[in-house]
Amino acid sequence: MKNFIVLIAMLVCNSMFSQIGIGIPNPDASAVLELASKQKGFLPPRLTTTERDAISQPAQGLTIYNTTKKCLEWYLASGWYNACGDNGVATVTNYTCSTLVTGTMEAGTPVSGVSQTITATVTVPGSYNISTTQNGVTFSARGNFTSAGNHDIVLHAAGTPTTAGDHDFVLNTSPNSCSFRRTTTPKIQTVVGGSGRIWMAYNLGATAPAAASNDASQYGDYYQWGRETDGHEKLNSGTTTTLSRNDSPGHANFIIGTGIPSDWRSPANNNLWQGVTGINNPCPAGFRLPTAQEWIAEFNSSAITNAATAFASALKLPIAGSKNTNGQYSNTALRGLYWSSASTGQAVTFTQTRIDYQNLVQRASGNSVRCIKD
Secondary structure: OHHHHHHHHHHHHHHHHOOEEEOOOOOOOOOOEEEOOOOOOOOOOEEOHHHHHOOOOOOOOOEEEEOOOOEEEEEEOOEEEEOOOOOOEOEEEEEEEEEEEEOOEEOOOOOOOOEEEEEEEEEEOEEEEEEEEEOOEEEEEEEEEOOOEEEEEEEEEEEOOOOOEEEEEEOOOOOOOOEEEEEEEOOOOEEEOOOOOEEEOOOEOEOOOOOOOOOHHHOOOOEEOOOOOOOOOOOOOOEEOOOEOOOOOOOOOEEOOOOOOOOOEOOOOOOEOOOOOOEOOOOOOOEEOOOHHHHHHHHHHOOOOOHHHHHHOOOOOOOOEEEOOOOOEEOOOOEEEEEOOOOOOEEEEEEOOOEEEEEEOOOOOEEEOOOEEO
């Protein structure tokens, strides 16, 4: 009894001047009491659920060990909360579904490192179990909110996207107005060319390698040199005679060029399509327009001398024709014309009987694009 009285007196005196440390000479300045030991732990009061519920007006933060549930518990304004995960469902008044987006998805490839961070406004702490499934992919997260306020939740993705495109994911939440859109890119099929370089296995705008040299279903699109993918490249796109003064015209029309040299832009910009991060690079991430030298190396290594050998090569180049500077489609099944990144408009051309490495083409014309891996 004497020792107990002395201890209480020490605690009272110390509380008037500094923090209290047991097992530690210099307790942290932010703590009223700090315990330290390498052999023992802190043992809070041990109560059954019935004994806990008999506590009159428990203070927020009051902590016990519940011997019925075998859980550490603490009291919040909404009731007792524990670390066992069997708390009541949290009350959330609002969700923000676009806090942070990470990772990319490709059709046919299992997702990895893909997540969507959302923010929940919690009024009553408790558990949550959030999920949404679309296009073969499930975003989900479960856990407990330990306090009211705004909390970020990271929904991790699992599964394999089935198709490319934009897909809307609607969460199973209440309120259920929370949704987000994620894009799945097409799976890029590649081939190793005769020069040892990796190429896309089909023209930009096609969906698969051509089945024949004249397979019109896989000719792909027809790009004006230096333009981005904006709709102008489609076979039946509209036309306009108004030249663009910007790198991005802001419309989907094929721009009819006049004069020599013929260009869709005025003034011309020779810095377009230069490299994988170049302005207006229309190729998928990690790919770019080949240089003229890379085309020449591929034709030489693959012994491409005409349309038949172009299709017989690993690249299976179809004889897709082109769009003239007036926007009219021509040379179908007669000529293949493929852009390089050269600002002179240099392209490689092949017909049924010959090839041309030095064909300087008007940049307002529309021709095929085959991308090479950087």
